[in-house]
Amino acid sequence: MSLLAIFRSVTLLALGIVYFPACVAHAADKVLDANQFDGVVPVSLTEYFSVLEDPEQVLTLDEVLTPQVAARFKGNQPAAVALSFNFTRSAFWLRLTLRNSGDEPLERMLEIGHAAITSVQLHQPGQDGTWRSVTTGSGMPFATRAYPHHYFVFPVTLPAHSDQVMYLRVQSTDALLVPARLWDSQGFRDDERRDYIGQAWYYGMVTAMVLFNLLLFVALRDGIYLLYVAVVVCMALGLAARLGIANEFLWPQAGWWADIAHFIGYSISIIGLLFFMRRMLDTPKQLPKCDKVIKVFIGMLALTLIGILTSLQAVAEATALLYLVATVVILGIGLTGAYHRQRTAITFVAAYSALLLGGPITVLRSLGILPTNLITINAMQFGSAIEMILLAFALADRFNGLRREKDLAQSEMLRAQTKAFEAEHREVEALRSSERLLEGRVKERTAELSATILRLKxxxxxxxxxxxxxxxxxxxxxxxxxxxxxxxxxxxxxxxxxxxxxxxxxxxxxxxxxxxxxxxxxxxxxxxxxxxxxxxxxxxxxxxxxxxxxxxxxSEKQRAFDLRALIDDNVASLRPNLKLALWTIDVTVPDGITCDSFPGPLGQVIVNLIQNVSVHAFEPGARGVLRISASVSDGMVELLLADDGKGMTPETLGRIFEPFFTTRLGQGGSGLGLVICRNIVTGILGGTLHASSAPGQGSRFVIRFPGVARGNDSRPGQE
Incomplete structure (x- = not known):
């Protein structure tokens, strides 16, 4: 036997002695056959991990491989997008077993789709029996990464007909999330290209918005545009740090700064947002109590900057919760301004709703309350992009408003100059006589018009x-x-x-x-x-x-009444006249809708509409149903009368509210019923009356009116 053969035999025997107990310990681990899935679509590795917590952060790979420690790994992880350990000081070892049942070696990409992990170690056995280890993380230079990507990506080679056990060690000063996936090499590169295209679109949009608002600041000298630029830039930098984009392109050699950059960006952007809101809503004058709250939160967020710079891990969870509370406070103050009918507050709430929604989603994901997926991972980017677009429109509207004010001022100046010119020529007799003649004609026309209006009334x-x-x-x-x-x-x-x-x-x-x-x-x-x-x-x-x-x-007296009782009384009064009709009336108005309005005019409208259905909706001897229903929303009562009769043509529908228009001319119809109904609804009830119909599909009349008529402050509703 040659020396080489003896050496190989001894090596295999030693490896068997060392690793056999560990293999037995994790023999029950769930194994992923990397040869059996479609590499284009990645596989989540969460359910394939066995997890070991290292609270003291002292375990080494050799210690993890011992039978005593290996037996402490916990498997049977639930299927999910990511492992979530929330805010913790512990390090975690993750054991993963991959199988290649094919005849050829496999090249796979192991991706951890969360950039804010301080330390990431991958230990993979080599063909010579040694362990190949890669140590990287957000707190280390970008060059330490096994693959140049803003997330942590590790190329993995699986020999043919083999099971390979590898270990991951993760630790973070931020919320620890491990969204691990296994890719085919080509599928990963295709996804990587799409991801970077999306990032390019987003940061291109940020750049465009920043330049646009800087130009507006230069042109208008309004500091609110500069505040907007500061908020957008800090938010974009915070997102770039959170996603690892900044580690790759802005500070690849940064150490501790890379771990805290996203917190710094978020804190400064929220502080800038609070200053922006004070300026936009004028809270010192319009909302003084809310302005005090804003100042308190500005101070608290400024203190978080000190805590982040000195000891991030001690304040990370509290800072994340403060972000969440600040987001709710900002939204609440914006809604308060909108409630006080501030137009700028309505614009502010509309523009920042998407961004304010993205913040809580990100924090709740960090706390492990929400799952980790494409939407929750990129919630801030989605919200920020929508916010930038909406606020750009809002600022453009503000710019247009300023331009309209300028045009109006110029028009008023021109009119003033014209009046001055006319004043200089008032002594001309011809102009005076023309003015007197014109005034006489205007008075005559005014008198005629007043008389006509009086007669019409x-x-x-x-x-x-x-x-x-x-x-x-x-x-x-x-x-x-x-x-x-x-x-x-x-x-x-x-x-x-x-x-x-x-x-x-x-x-x-x-x-x-x-x-x-x-x-x-x-x-x-x-x-x-x-x-x-x-x-x-x-x-x-x-x-x-x-x-x-x-x-x-x-009577047109205003009083409180029950809508269902009013409708029942009026329907009951009409039943003797409708006794021979084959169509029926189905009233489904819920009990307890109390109104404070004018029951007499409303009852007249209901009677007129029912009589209109009796005359026009159904042919003699025809069967059908007139359904009457009602609902209340935001103080407005909606009353619906819908029949399944013969309906109306578009031409007829377009003229039904014209005076003296009737489809039964010479048969008793005056053509004034619906005109009077609309006048009562719009004039007395202060509401609207709309109709819709189609031939063969019946007709619908919708009455909307305030449950409380003008002059009464009580609120209607269901009792």
């Missing part, structure tokens, strides 16, 4: 009153018809009772009263009395319903 009032009386007349006729039945029953019953009483009196007078005759009379009298009472109650209910509806329809 009177005519409109007369039409509304006529419509009310016509509606009331129809209501009276219907109620009178409905009263015939109980009144007839009462008359017949009373007559029968009278005859029975006379017969009974005759029997008593003759002295032939018997017990059976008395019982028979009392039984009949009791039955007829009950029938009389029921008929009287029915008539009384009809009269009470008619009385309320009649009073409301002839």
């Amino acid at each position: 009177q005519t409109q009032e007369e039409l509304v009153q006529a419509e009310k009386l016509a509606s009331l007349g129809g209501l009276v006729a219907g109620v009178a018809h409905e009263l015939n039945t109980p009144l007839g029953t009462m008359l017949t019953t009373a007559s029968t009772l009278e005859d029975s009483t006379r017969e009974f009196q005759g029997v008593v007078a003759e002295g032939g009263l018997r017990r059976s005759a008395l019982d028979q009379f009392l039984s009949r009298a009791a039955g007829m009395s009950a029938l009389l009472v029921r008929s009287c109650h029915r008539a009384a209910n009809l009269i009470a319903s008619f009385k309320q509806v009649a009073v409301d329809q002839t």
Whole structure:
């Protein structure tokens, strides 16, 4: 046997003695076959890791390989995008077993998609039995990375027909997240190209916004644009540090600075944002209490800068929570300004909503509350990009507003000069006579117009009153018809009772009263009395319903009322006239919608619309349903009347609110019903009336009006 063969045998025996116990210890680890997945789509390695916590940060690779320590690894990690250890001082060892079941060696890329990890070590066994180790991290020079990328990427070679166990050691002064994925080499490079293109777009946008607002600052000399530039630059630098872009391109040799740069950028950008908000919302004058809160947070964030520079790990979690609270406070102050109807506050909230949403998502991801994925990882970039675009529009609008004010000032100056010129020529007699003639004509036209407007108002009032009386007349006729039945029953019953009483009196007078005759009379009298009472109650209910509806329809007095009860009363008053109709009315208005408005005009509108459905929506003998529903939102009541009748053509729909337009000309239609309805809704109720329809698909009338009419401060709603 040659010396080389002896050497190989001894080496294999030694490796078996050293590593066999460790192999037994992690024999149950979940193994990923790198030859069985599509390399274009990466595989999350979270569920394949076994985890060992090193609270004292003292374990070495040799100690980890011993059976006693190897047995402490915990496997069966849940499937997730990343391992999340939150804010911790511990180091963590991650054991991973990869298998190559193919006949050829495999080249794979192991990516840890989180740049803010202070120390990352990868230990991979070599073919000669030694361990090949790579030590890098955000706190080390960029040149230490195994692959030049803003995240931590390690090329991995897997021999054919082999299982390879490798170890990762991670430690961070920030929240420790390990979103590890395994890529095919080509798939990773394709994704890398797309990633850098996206980063180029984002930072190109940042550059464009910065240059644009610097030009505005130079042109307008308004410090708010300079504050905006400072916020955008610091936020972009913080994001670049957080994503590792700055480590790759701005400070590749930085050490401790790379670990704290993103915290510094975030703190300064939020401080700048608070100053920007004070300037934009003018909080010292408009919101003095909120301005005090802003000053407190500026001081607290300034103190975090000292803590970050001296001991990041001691203040990292508290600083992240402060960022979250500051984000909520900024949004709350913006909403407070918007509530006080500050136009600039509305613009501010709209522009910064996306950015303010990105901040909490990032912090909650760092705290392990939200999962780690593409959206949560890049939440600040997404929010920052949207914010820059929206705020650019807002600042452009501000610029346009300044230009409009300048144009208005020039126009006023020109008008003043024109008036001065005219004043110098007022002595010209021809101009005076022309002015007098013009004034006379204007007065004549004004008088004619006033008279015409007065006549139109009177005519409109007369039409509304006529419509009310016509509606009331129809209501009276219907109620009178409905009263015939109980009144007839009462008359017949009373007559029968009278005859029975006379017969009974005759029997008593003759002295032939018997017990059976008395019982028979009392039984009949009791039955007829009950029938009389029921008929009287029915008539009384009809009269009470008619009385309320009649009073409301002839009055424009504002009062509180229940919307469902109002609709039920008006529908009940119309049922006698609709008794022969084959279509039905389905009222689905929820109970408890209380309004403080004008029930009479509203009831007239409802009656007119129902009568309009009766006349126009359904052909004689046709079946269908008119559905009446209502809802309340932000103090506005929406009442919907929708039928499934024959509908209207676009031409008819476009003219239904024109005076004297009717599709039943010569058949009793005046063409004023819907005109009066719209005038009542827009004039008296202070709302809107809209219609939509299509041939064969029915019609919809939507009434929107304030639940509390003008002049009343109470709020409507559901009880």
